[in-house]
Amino acid sequence: MKPRILVVDDEPEAVELIEFNLKQSGYTVSTATDGAEALKKARSQVPDLIVLDVMLPEMDGFEICKTLRLDASTSRVPIIMLTAKAAEIDRVLGLELGADDYLTKPFSTRELLLRIKKLLARGQAGELPENLLRFGDLSIDTPRHLASWREKPFDLTATEFKLLTVLAQRAGRVQSRDQLLRDVWEYDSLIDTRTVDTHMRRLREKLGPASKHLDTVRGVGYRFVE
Amino acid sequence: MKPRILVVDDEPEAVELIEFNLKQSGYTVSTATDGAEALKKARSQVPDLIVLDVMLPEMDGFEICKTLRLDASTSRVPIIMLTAKAAEIDRVLGLELGADDYLTKPFSTRELLLRIKKLLARGQAGELPENLLRFGDLSIDTPRHLASWREKPFDLTATEFKLLTVLAQRAGRVQSRDQLLRDVWEYDSLIDTRTVDTHMRRLREKLGPASKHLDTVRGVGYRFVE
DNA sequence: TATTTTGGTTACAATTTGGTGACGGTCTGG
DNA sequence: CCAGACCGTCACCAAATTGTAACCAAAATA
Numbered sequence: 001m002k003p004r005i006l007v008v009d010d011e012p013e014a015v016e017l018i019e020f021n022l023k024q025s026g027y028t029v030s031t032a033t034d035g036a037e038a039l040k041k042a043r044s045q046v047p048d049l050i051v052l053d054v055m056l057p058e059m060d061g062f063e064i065c066k067t068l069r070l071d072a073s074t075s076r077v078p079i080i081m082l083t084a085k086a087a088e089i090d091r092v093l094g095l096e097l098g099a100d101d102y103l104t105k106p107f108s109t110r111e112l113l114l115r116i117k118k119l120l121a122r123g124q125a126g127e128l129p130e131n132l133l134r135f136g137d138l139s140i141d142t143p144r145h146l147a148s149w150r151e152k153p154f155d156l157t158a159t160e161f162k163l164l165t166v167l168a169q170r171a172g173r174v175q176s177r178d179q180l181l182r183d184v185w186e187y188d189s190l191i192d193t194r195t196v197d198t199h200m201r202r203l204r205e206k207l208g209p210a211s212k213h214l215d216t217v218r219g220v221g222y223r224f225v226e
Numbered sequence: 227m228k229p230r231i232l233v234v235d236d237e238p239e240a241v242e243l244i245e246f247n248l249k250q251s252g253y254t255v256s257t258a259t260d261g262a263e264a265l266k267k268a269r270s271q272v273p274d275l276i277v278l279d280v281m282l283p284e285m286d287g288f289e290i291c292k293t294l295r296l297d298a299s300t301s302r303v304p305i306i307m308l309t310a311k312a313a314e315i316d317r318v319l320g321l322e323l324g325a326d327d328y329l330t331k332p333f334s335t336r337e338l339l340l341r342i343k344k345l346l347a348r349g350q351a352g353e354l355p356e357n358l359l360r361f362g363d364l365s366i367d368t369p370r371h372l373a374s375w376r377e378k379p380f381d382l383t384a385t386e387f388k389l390l391t392v393l394a395q396r397a398g399r400v401q402s403r404d405q406l407l408r409d410v411w412e413y414d415s416l417i418d419t420r421t422v423d424t425h426m427r428r429l430r431e432k433l434g435p436a437s438k439h440l441d442t443v444r445g446v447g448y449r450f451v452e
Numbered sequence: 453t454a455t456t457t458t459g460g461t462t463a464c465a466a467t468t469t470g471g472t473g474a475c476g477g478t479c480t481g482g
Numbered sequence: 483c484c485a486g487a488c489c490g491t492c493a494c495c496a497a498a499t500t501g502t503a504a505c506c507a508a509a510a511t512a
Contacts, residue, residue, distance in 0.1 A: 085392075085409045101357070104395045134297035136269060157488060171298060173369040195490055197470060202489095217371050218469065218498070219384030226299055383499060421501055423459060428500095444458065444509075 002028045003120055004045070008038040008064070009053040009082070018051060021109045022116075035059025039067060042074050049119060051112070052099075054083040065099055078119040082107070133168050135226050138210045140168050149210045159184065160203045167214065167224040176221035196222075229346055230254045230271070234264040234290070235279040235308065244277060247335045248342075261285025265293060268300050275345055277338070278325075280309040291325055304345040308333070359394050361452050364436045366394050375436045385410070386429045393440065393450035402447040422448075 005027045009015045012033065019029045030047065032038035035056055042050065050068070054061035061081055068074040078100040085104075101115050133140040140147045145161055147154050156164065162184050167175060177196045181187045185195070200222060204211035215223040231253045235241045238259065245255045256273065258264035261282055268276065276294070280287035287307055294300045304326040311330075327341050359366040366373045373380050373390055382390065388410045393401060403422045407413040411421075426448060430437035441449045 085412070106396075132296050135299065136297075159489075174371045191491095193491060194470080194472095198472085198490075201471065216470070217384075220371055223370070385500075419502060420459085420461095424461085424501075427460065442459070 003048040004028045005049045006030050006047040007051045008032045010056050025113055035064050038064055046073055050079045052079055052081050154206050163199055171224045171226055174217045174221050174223040228254045229274040232256050232273040232276045234258045236282050251339055261290050264290055272299055276305045278305055278307050380432050389425055397450045397452055400443045400446050400449040
């Protein structure tokens, strides 16, 4: 079975180039040049992977990505976003959009093929969910709702635990406040408050020495370091 | 860099034999004779591979293997299990334990060396880095928001990091100031200020020797050279 | 060489950002 | 119903960051 890939870009030459290369590599390719077409094709025959340009007329890549994630049939299809602006990367990889990977234009075809291969392989293997996270002396047991330092549990509130878990699961990667608000608090609106900061402070206080894992990345967000 | 290998076996002669042979072959070797010691050593300095005997007092090889797999820092280290019982093989290689290879005692040293070589090679080849740009000693990890020189991270501000990222992603191509203002700052207006220049100066200062990658193209803009 | 253009540098004031303490509201168990 | 836990906001502050202007040096141009 050849994997099916949907390529979405408004520039016909770009689509053609990618299409050609993917077919060369043995994939079945379908294409779309605008959002409506993309959604229609993605739904009618769910592809194994989607390559999605951010810059599109009318409905942009962000919108499409979000919409695909909402639909049960397409919510798990890996998406690679193509973007020109580095400023957008944080948003692209964030939980709001949840793209699986990205490439900044211009990119080499070889690079794109590698990423595609990687994502498709991941789907096969089937990511086992991390129930228990360990980072040296710090361990986080998600099903038990228990975080501990040298086997001594912390007394965390529900929100604090969730915040810690989300950060730890994305260990190493910076999470913006917006992302955290969405994932931990499930907020839609991007209200500007110090809520995240305050909870980080409380969390750090309770974690004591373990709080060394919690980095502030000024101007960006927070990061859990191993 | 010599690969580091941790050898765990409760029989001192066996350990010594393996250690000798591994050192002969150019590996750096550390050893442990019980579970607690093994875990401690594995965590304090994560090895590139672990040779683990199943038969150990107190905590057996199965336990150790499982524990290592739970810890984020050691979960991907290849493990070769040594076992006397052919009946255990299924379990050793199964998902529960997830050892990478096994040998049944008694085994030839040559055999062990071959397996080690194979596993280390696999680690090298596969796993293309997540989203990592590398130019010699300079590496840029976008999701982590971390740029470093010989693994030593720079202390860059958010803007400086974005600027470096944009230039590096377009390596070789000149970027005009307008272009940079758009892609890094998300400015629409094309004001004529020295903003970009100032940031380039700060960036160069912080990058030190790595700033050789940052070229000025008079009359046009800036360019990242490999 | 004189002039102009361009980029580097310095300094600084304005702004942004994150940490912190405090407060009132809400919820929960008793 | 009440005490206490928990949570979201807010105001304030120190520190980091940033944009700009003024000035200077080098390169290009005439």
